[in-house]
Amino acid sequence: MAGKKWMPRWFYQLASPRWCYEFTGKLLPWFAAIAGLSLVGGVVWSLMFAPADYQQGNSFRIMYIHVPSAILAQSCYMLMAIAGAIGLIWKMKVADMVAYSCAPIGASMAVIALVTGAIWGKPTWGSWWVWDARLTSMLILLFLYMGVMAMHAAMESESMAAKAASVLSLVGLVNIPIIKYSVDWWNTLHQPATFTLTEKPAMPAEMWMPLLVMVIGFYCFFAVSLMMRLRTEILRRERRAGWVRELIVAGTSDKG
Template identity: 80%
Template sequence: MAEKKWMPRWFYQLASPRWCYQITGKLLPIFAVAALILLVGGTAWALIYAPADYQQGNSFRIIYIHVPSAILAQSCYMMMAVAGAIGLIWKMKVADMVAKACAPIGASIAILALATGAIWGKPTWGAWWVWDARLTSMLILLFLYLGVIALNSAIESEQTAAQATAVLALVGLVNIPIIKYSVDWWNTLHQPATFTLTERPAMAMEMWLPLLVMVIGFYCFFAVVMMLRLRNEIIQRERRSSWVRELISG
């Protein structure tokens, strides 16, 4: 009985654009301060105090941007797909808004991951790009993001656009395990996972800790940007609601 009481309340709160707008307004300053501290501190730690790699020298330091962006690009896609599924099943407008807000952020982060990977690959492999399984699947991830953005722009009906993009995002989920396990399934140039929380890190702790700080900082930054885009989407879609008119007039 307790679960039946709790679940509807949780879902109803999440489904309320007004409640979502209010709670994100309270969370924004917290995540913004956390992102600023973690990213500035992590960058200084990575560039100044972390030792150089014994093989790659200082060129390895691009890892502190590349790895967090690559991880976040995949997490953002999964969040977009889950939000799309919730919108399809429970018809929650806020879930559709979250999915739409995630797409351009994820595409930007995927571009950053690919660009920093190319910068890292040039001194390591001697080439800016190779059709490596990990790189190719990351490129496909970017195309999936762009496909979601294109569908949102091409379809005038918000409900129809949300349904179409949700289906595309869910189908594209098959690419996430391919990205993760590509280095294990195929013989690739890309090195195995650098960052993991389930196993002992292969790199020295003084290199791994600033990487952990940067990963958390990237997630906090993503939360800030996503909430800003979500709040803007809520205002745009709910502009005819009385509470939005009161907010704007106030």
């Protein structure tokens, strides 16, 4: 009981599938609205108003998709690993559901990052793919996502699958700093970070501001996707619970 005193109340509320389902339902419209506005505004801004790069010309505009997807692929993996660790330590079902829901979204972002990187690399480096440290470590990240999803699909026991996937996620965390610092540790073709929170952006404001808007849009889109998948997973796993049955009955009555 002593360990519970320092834990915030919301931490234990999140352990309740019903509370989590209702809470995410309230957040969804807000995140969806911000995601829609940010993505539409960011795409229009980056394609129509941002100036062309003095070296790469208009081909640099793929950056507005590539950079947010690459950042999000890494952030999603860290969230998946953290949720997996919480599930292992505190046995929270909702944490396992979050980790399970993260994997397909993160894998999709990794694929987008790799594909857009290849499209960007062709005119820049003259090749669709090089075994660059940053590219290789990002490919490993995709394989880690696929491994997590494969474990969930291969094991009949959801609890055992969650434990195995969580261990793999935690082990794979070592790849995240490799992705981030590979351009500093090794001599690679990949350019350094476009902008960071601690340093002044290397590009003019009219270029990095639409990129920031796109990053915000991608994160809000990720939040919407995660909450939708999580809510579906909660209903699937808690389908025998009384509150889920009441929810289904209420929904059926509304349609009638």
